[in-house]
Amino acid sequence: MLVFSSMSGTNILQPRMTLARLTTQKERMGHCTKVPRNVNMEKLQYGYLFPEIERHELLHTEKYPNAKLIDLGVGDTTEPLPSVITSSMIDFVHGLSTTEGYKGYGPEQGNKALRKAIAEGFYKNLNVKPKEVFVSDGAQCDISRLQLLLGSNVKIAVQDPSFPAYIDSSVIIGQAGDFIANAEKYRSIEYMKCSPQNDFFPDLLSTKRVDVIFFCSPNNPTGHAATRKQLQQLVDFAKKKGSIIIFDSAYATYITDDSPRSIFEIPGAREVAIEISSFSKFAGFTGVRLGWTVVPDELLYSDGFPVVNDFNRIMCTCFNGASNISQAGGLACLSPEGFEAVHSRVDYYMENAGILFETLASLGLKVYGGANAPYVWVHFPGSQSWNVFTEILEKTHIITVPGSGFGPGGEEYIRISAFGPRESIIEASIRLKSFFS
Amino acid sequence: MLVFSSMSGTNILQPRMTLARLTTQKERMGHCTKVPRNVNMEKLQYGYLFPEIERHELLHTEKYPNAKLIDLGVGDTTEPLPSVITSSMIDFVHGLSTTEGYKGYGPEQGNKALRKAIAEGFYKNLNVKPKEVFVSDGAQCDISRLQLLLGSNVKIAVQDPSFPAYIDSSVIIGQAGDFIANAEKYRSIEYMKCSPQNDFFPDLLSTKRVDVIFFCSPNNPTGHAATRKQLQQLVDFAKKKGSIIIFDSAYATYITDDSPRSIFEIPGAREVAIEISSFSKFAGFTGVRLGWTVVPDELLYSDGFPVVNDFNRIMCTCFNGASNISQAGGLACLSPEGFEAVHSRVDYYMENAGILFETLASLGLKVYGGANAPYVWVHFPGSQSWNVFTEILEKTHIITVPGSGFGPGGEEYIRISAFGPRESIIEASIRLKSFFS
CATH class of the missing domain: 3.90.1150.10 (Aspartate Aminotransferase, domain 1)
Structure with missing residues (x-):
C-alpha cells in the first residue's frame, strides 16, 4: 500500500499567503475606515x-x-428530480402568474401544510408538533441561526471529525477561543474523538461538560450511524450535564439498518435536543434549498425560558421564510408517490x-x-x-x-x-x- | 381631525404578559438545561x-x-408575476427533472450570470464588478449576515424611524446595550431622527461617530428618497469619521424623480459603503426569496483588510446559495422584456x-x-x-x-x-x- 507522508503539504497553506498581498493592498489603496x-x-x-x-x-x-x-x-x-416533484413546483410557479395563485410572503416559520407534513412524515408517533418544526433554506444556514440564538457565552462540543460548519460558525459567533496551531484545535471547543477505536462514538466519561453538543448521525464524514444504545447514552449524558444536543440528521434517510433516524426516537430527547435536517440529500434539493429544524416545547434554558420562543424570534428577525417554490417541492416529496x-x-x-x-x-x-x-x-x-x-x-x-x-x-x-x-x-x-x- | 391619544395602548404590552405564564411553565415542566x-x-x-x-x-x-x-x-x-418571469422558472424546474438540466449546489455567492446581470442592470457605469455582488435569499437575511460579519464590538446608527430588522439584529448580535424603557431606545445605538423638520435627513453635525450607519433610501417607513446632495453629505460624513454605510436600496426601483437609486452613484461611496437590495418589491419576489449585497473591493477595515474577503467567508459558511430556481427567475427579471x-x-x-x-x-x-x-x-x-x-x-x-x-x-x-x-x-x-x- 502507498504511503503519502513524504509529500509536501503546501496546498493547505496557500490561503495564508494572501495576507502578505493584503498589506501591500493597504499601502496602495488609500482610505481605510476606522471600523475594526x-x-x-x-x-x-x-x-x-x-x-x-x-x-x-x-x-x-x-x-x-x-x-x-x-x-x-x-x-x-x-x-434528476422525480417529475412528481418538479411538476408540483411547476404548478406552483405557474400559479404565481395568476391572480388566484399568486403568493407573497409566507410565514417565516414555513407554510403550515409543510410543517405538518414534516412532523407526520419524519416524526410519526414521536410527538413532534407542526409548530415545533421550522422550515428553512437548509441545515447549514440553520446552524448559523442556532449560533445566533445561543450567542457567544456558551461552550460547544463537536465530534472530531465533523462537518466544518459547526466549528466555523462557533468561531464566527465568538465561542471558540484562540486557535492552537500545533493541535489544530480551538481552545474553548471540546473535540470528541470518533474513530474505529471507539466505534465512532465519543468516550463520554472523558468528555468535559459543555452547553451544546453538536452530533451528526449518520455522521458526515465518517458515515457512521450511531446505534440506539449510543444515542441513549448521549441523551442521558446531556440530561445529567444540563446540555443541549444539536442533532444533525441530514443523512437520516440513508440509514439501511435499525439505527435511529431521529434523536426524538430516544426517550428523554425532547428535554435536551434540537434536530436539524434537510431536503438536500434526502430529495436532491441541494440547489433548490430546503431544510428544517425541530425545537421541542420541553427544551428550556436554565431560567426555564423555552428555547423555542427565542428560536421563533430568530427565524422572524434573521430569516424571512424559505422560497415558497421550494416549499411546494418539499410538500410533494412528502406525498406517498413523491416519497x-x-x-x-x-x-x-x-x-x-x-x-x-x-x-x-x-x-x-x-x-x-x-x-x-x-x-x-x-x-x-x-x-x-x-x-x-x-x-x-x-x-x-x-x-x-x-x-x-x-x-x-x-x-x-x-x-x-x-x-x-x-x-x-x-x-x-x-x-x-x-x-x- | 380626530385625536387618538386618550385611548388605551395596552395592545403593545401583550407580549410581555407571556413572561408570567413562563414562570409557571418552569415549575410545571421539570427538567431545565443548565444552558443560560x-x-x-x-x-x-x-x-x-x-x-x-x-x-x-x-x-x-x-x-x-x-x-x-x-x-x-x-x-x-x-x-401576479409576469409570465416572462414564471416561464423562465418553469423551464428551469423542468430541467431539474432531466439529466442535462439537473443542477445541485451553485456557488454560495450566486450564479455567475446573475451576478453579472445585477452588476450590469443596476450599476451600469458605476464600476460595480460581478464578483462584488453576492446573491442571497433577501435583504432582511443579509442584514443579519452583515451583523455576523461585523460582530458585537461595533457601534451602529440608524435612521429613526427605520426598518426594525437593523435594530433587532443589532440587539441579537450584542451591539445595542441596554434598553432604556422611557426613551424606547437602546443605550449604545445612535438614533438619527428623520422627520419633516429636517427633510427626513439626519442632522449629521449632531450625530455621534459610529462604526456603521444603516441608511435606507427610499426610506421604509417614511417613503422619503434622499437627494443626491444629502447622500453626498452622508458619504463625506462616513469618510471623515471612518464609518461604513450599509445602504438599503430595496425600494430603489420605485423612485420617480432623479434621486440616486444606488449609493454608488455618489463619488467616494466605494470606499465607505455596502449596498443591500432585493427582488422582493422590485419584482414581486417576496415569497420567491431573492436579494443581493454589494461589497466593493475598496472598502477596508482599519487594518487594511478588505471587508469583501470576510463577507465572502460569511456567505460560504453561514449561507449556501439562494435557490437556483429563484435565481433563474431573477435572471429573467433582468432581461429587457422581463425588466x-x-x-x-x-x-x-x-x-x-x-x-x-x-x-x-x-x-x-x-x-x-x-x-x-x-x-x-x-x-x-x-x-x-x-x-x-x-x-x-x-x-x-x-x-x-x-x-x-x-x-x-x-x-x-x-x-x-x-x-x-x-x-x-x-x-x-x-x-x-x-x-x-
Missing part, C-alpha cells in the same frame, strides 16, 4: 473547506484541461456507496461508512490527508475530501462521496483500483 | 414588528369574521400610492412619502400610533402599521402600504374618507 475587523473573523483558519476544495479542482482543471475529472468531493446530488420516488434516488446513491466500499476494501484499504450513509471514509495510516487528496487528484483525476478538513481527528483519512452517476462511480472504481494496486 | 439564555435575546423588546401586526390581524378576524379586511400593513406584493414587465407592476403600485396620498391629503392630514416609494406616512400630532392603528382597524377594517414600531421617531405616525389590488386601494380610500371626514 471582527476579531472572530480573524480567528478563522483558511477558507471554508468546500470552496477550498473547489479551488483545487479549478487549478487541476487548468493544469489538465483534457482530463476527465470525477468529482467525489463536496457531496453534491447528481440525479417513493425520492427514496429510489437514495437507493441509487447507496448502491454507489456499496460499489466504492467494495472496491476500496478489496484493495486491502481500511474502509468505513458506506452502509448507512453516502460516504466512505478511508484510512491511510501514517499519511497526511491533504497529501493523499493531492496524490489521488494528480494521478486519478478524482476529487475527494481530505479528512483533516473535518478536524484533527480526520487526519490520515479521506472522504469519498457516493453521489454521482453510476458510470462515474464505476470509472472512479477502475481508476482507484489501478492506482492502489 | 442568551442575554442579547433577553434584551429584545416585544416580538418582531410584522408578526405582531399579523397577530392583531388574526384577533381582529376572530372578532369580526364577516368584515372585509384590507391589509395595507406588512407591505406584501399582491400582483419592462416588472416595471409595469412597480408603476401600478405607485399609482396606488398616488391614490392613497391624494385621499389622505384631501382630508387635511399631514401626509408624506408616496412619490418615490410605495408607502405613505401619515402624521397624527398628539396621538399614539398604536392607538391610531387600533382605531383605524376597529372602525375601517384596514390594517396599517403603527409608526412607533419603526422606532421612537415614528410615534404619532402610521405607515400605509400601497401594495394591493386596485379595487382594495379604492375601497380603502372610501373607508378612510368616511372615517376621517
